[in-house]
Amino acid sequence: NAGVTQTPKFQVLKTGQSMTLQCAQDMNHNSMYWYRQDPGMGLRLIYYSASEGTTDKGEVPNGYNVSRLNKREFSLRLESAAPSQTSVYFCASSIAGGTLRSTDTQYFGPGTRLTVL
């Protein structure tokens, strides 16, 4: 039981390059999330998916797209990377489906450290 896995662990991009961050969970959770973590700031929600087939914007969605490929997988795409997107990206999942619940524990992956030059 791996929990939440993310690939890659590290990535360096040049400005304007694109890439997709992959996330998968094996806990049969319905909701999945993408956050970014910057020094001195809390985790900020980029996008979330409350159930398979739905995605919604979070606090900082600009410059990103997401795909909920199936119940297990939720990917984050940077179409044209910018230095401001240098960050650590975390994927998380929680059990509730359809409607997010503030009481649900979120389970996090190990993060992807992305540098954009």
Place this chain on the structure above:
Amino acid sequence: ILNVEQSPQSLHVQEGDSTNFTCSFPSSNFYALHWYRWETAKSPEALFVMTLNGDEKKKGRISATLNTKEGYSYLYIKGSQPEDSATYLCASGNTGKLIFGQGTTLQVKP
């Protein structure tokens, strides 16, 4: 947007010291308060979810209290050990989406 604040930003203590830090959140329309522990190069790990005013939770040497009327939660660590060194995050939300504080980084010196 909900604002969640943590203090202090960082803390250095000696092994064996007890310590505590604070999470502040808006008290109106409160639903839940989460505490997470995040060790460097690892995933943030859930410690507690608290929902009721006056809630107290405990896990080993770590405990937390909740005051929803005044909008704060305290996290206490009794007899800190080097393995307690981590960043402690709190988060709150009333729409299902959690808003995280910036974290308190604890360093425990042997």
